[in-house]
Amino acid sequence: MDSPGVGPNLWTCASTIRSVPQEPVWVSDWLLAVRRGGTGGDLVSRLRAAARAYIVAVDVAGVAALAASFVFGGRPDLVRLLVAVAAAALSSPFRIPLPVMGNVSIAFTFVFAALLVLGIPAAAITAAVAGMAASLLRRGTRWPLNRILFNALELAVSSTAAGCVFLLAGGTPGQLDLAQEWPAVLLSAGVFFVANSCLVAGAISLTDEIPFFLNWRTNFLWTGPAYLAGAFLGTALTLGVQNFGLLALGLSLPLLYVLYFSLRLYAEKVAEERRHGRQVVPEHILCKPGPLTREETEKMRIHPRIGVEILETISFPFPLTDVVRSHHEKWDGSGYPDHLKGEEIPITARILSVVDCFDALTSDRPYRKPLSPEEALKYVQSETGTSFDPAVVEALVKNMDRLGALAAEINQSHETSTAPDKRRLPKGVDPLTRDTNQLRTSITETIQSAQRELFALYEIAQSTARSLNLDEAMGFIAGKIAHLIHYRCLVLYLYDKERRVLAARYVHGLHSQRLGHHTIPLGERMSGWSAVHRMPIHGITHEEPVLREGARSDLEELMSDRTVEGLESSIVAPLLDGDAVLGVLALYDLRDRPYEDDNLRVISIVAKHVATAVRNALQYSAGQGSALIDPLTRLPNARYLFVSFEEEISRALRQQVPLSIIELDVNDFNEVNDHHGHPAGDRILRELARLVRAQLRGCDTCVRYAADEFIVIVPGVGKQEVNRLQRRIQEAIEDHKFIVHGGRPVRLSVSMGSSSFPEDGKSFDALIAVADARMYEVKSSRRKGDPDGSGYQRFTGRRSMPVN
Structure with a gap:
């Protein structure tokens, strides 16, 4: 029995989803007592009375089934019966826990084999003993007798019902001819499953006032394949016994071993789904202040x-x-x-x-x-x-x-269970109060710190992944780093290959002017050592000569300046692009504010995002703006898409999140250029790019892929959400009035297709091919009146040259 119910109150009424004991029989047992926090005295009384009446009725039916099976079914071979009972009883502890209540046991294999070999009496007694053994052999608190009896007798009823159907369908116990009797075997297995699951579901429904069919469908229907597998092995065991005798029982053990662990893996996957599911609302939204x-x-x-x-x-x-x-x-x-x-x-x-x-x-x-x-x-x-x-x-x-x-x-x-040893504390100190308060404060601060860190890192990643202006990106990043790691001065050093030095590129905080042109030879001092060894490092630095370069201060030649001399606490991390060193990110603070090991973890994460911003900025500068940006729309171009998409795939794999792309094509855009001129077409494309970007998040990317084609990369979004985004983009474009010369309004229509990683592909080419094909299906459906079905070139791969 469960603990006695307490009177109804607000907390317990809202918390009826407490942990439920795992039940031991094939589908599950029942929860006899109403769980704590009932729904009112009269209702509880009625539920308990109805549940008790139902359980007594099932118990009576079970006794009647056992008696009738022996009266009308005869006496089975005693040796084989004992072997079947022993096998079922010994295998009953091998149970696979269901997600909510109960277990599935491989003992059903032996019960079903007893039915096919020995008939209804053997099956009924084998099932009853197995159910009782499962209850008695369970770990933890022993159950009361009425629950054990229900477990045993409802299985006797299920076995008897299955045996009757087997006989009525033409089956013959002990002389199984599978070619002729396979319908009887399937029917009897199905009846056992339905009878067993419905009897248990009925008890739970009466106990918890749950609609019976909803309860059975959600909690028991999915266990049907386990019964089918057990019936299959029971049938195989029966054929083995008929041909080889009891030796077949030993030969069946490997198969049962495989069944047990396969079903357990299946149940663990379902439990994992229950525990984790999908995180619908990103953490950065939950933590957004x-x-x-x-x-x-x-x-x-x-x-x-x-x-x-x-x-x-x-x-x-x-x-x-x-x-x-x-x-x-x-x-x-x-x-x-x-x-x-x-x-x-x-x-x-x-x-x-x-x-x-x-x-x-x-x-x-x-x-x-x-x-x-x-x-x-x-x-x-x-x-x-x-x-x-x-x-x-x-x-x-x-x-x-x-x-x-x-x-x-x-x-x-809870506090008492974790009380410390008083002997180690000074007199007059209450260990319970002190340590509990410290523990509570520590846990609270840790959770708050983790939330702030997560949100700050998210914003850093969002800004740097799309940044082409290094000064703007670093201005934003420096502010966010201040929420994560203390510093008085932040310096971004970039590696100058010709001079083999780290040169200050961006400085934030105190002494910005003094450090604006600072350089550090590669391999020397703390930052130079970090760059060469590609490792983050922190410590209290020294200006005097030391054996290890990593212990020398980056600012040693500036220590004569009174405004800089106190910056002896340093932490630095290399900025890497693969194996290549881009530079170093360095933070400096006063000697009495040292950095800790945990700061290394944070700055290492930040350094990866800063390296992305540096790489993008360097590539952008090298091409004087034409390398990655479309000059007409100011959107990233196809070259940027090829560079960044692999990073997005890697991030999706690392974080185990989806990634989707949308391909968008403007229908009949050539007619706009033909009727209104290319300048009007250019203005429309710029306006269209603005409309698309207005529908996106900060971490999404819209790329001008070809003349009138655009590709949107949407990280962290699956099929359902990307379909909703498509509709928003389409409505925004098709409801907008584009103005051409003379103030005349023009409306556009677009065709779009999407694909998602990893369902539709795991590479850029695979995803773009799927999105392209879906887009052309939409375009074809809009142009059914055209002779060729679309009015456009058929999809045969990459249709047009990307805009670089």
């Missing part, structure tokens, strides 16, 4: 719907999807995603929304301090009747003292 953009708000608001899609594939013994979908609905109907109002919102979602709000307000955030419980409660009360159900808010207000005491009791229990 300022207002969200329109695109970020849209992404935030779709997470309930996506969450429901994930949860529908997972077996929960309660209607969790309704709670997840509706927990952002508001009492006055202004919430999302369905704009439900009042009683239309499920009660569990109404409770969770209040709990979620109160918890968020009293929790620390990177961008604000936590509110006191009194302030949070006052805010929740102010939203009564607009955001929250008045009855739920009233329940929270009435139970605040009791809930606060309960929370303190839980915290105290």
